[in-house]
Amino acid sequence: MKLKIPFKISCKEATYLHTLVQEGKMTFVQKIGFNFHLVYCKVCKKFVAQIEFLQSKLKNNEQLFELSESKKKEMENEILKNITS
Numbered sequence: 001m002k003l004k005i006p007f008k009i010s011c012k013e014a015t016y017l018h019t020l021v022q023e024g025k026m027t028f029v030q031k032i033g034f035n036f037h038l039v040y041c042k043v044c045k046k047f048v049a050q051i052e053f054l055q056s057k058l059k060n061n062e063q064l065f066e067l068s069e070s071k072k073k074e075m076e077n078e079i080l081k082n083i084t085s
């Protein structure tokens with residue numbers, strides 16, 4: 001008879017739980033299951049590392065997504081210039 005480990009979760013569940021981490025909604029039991037999964041699953045461990053790397057890069061470059069009106073106009077003119085030429 002196969003015993004079910006109470007904290008053993010699938011990769012799909014781990015991915016879902018990672019979204020809860022981001023939102024700060026993970027329960028204590030979910031946190032144990034998630035961390036236990038990362039101990040033995042190298043794929044999810046790498047996935048989490050990649051997501052955290054990307055998030056840190058985005059957080060450090062938030063100004064890239066908030067263009068000033070003058071920069072928008074400059075880009076618009078550049079695009080129009082390339083379209084018309």
Ligand SMILES: [Zn+2]
Pocket residue numbers: 010011012014037041042043044045
């Ligand atoms: Zn996994």
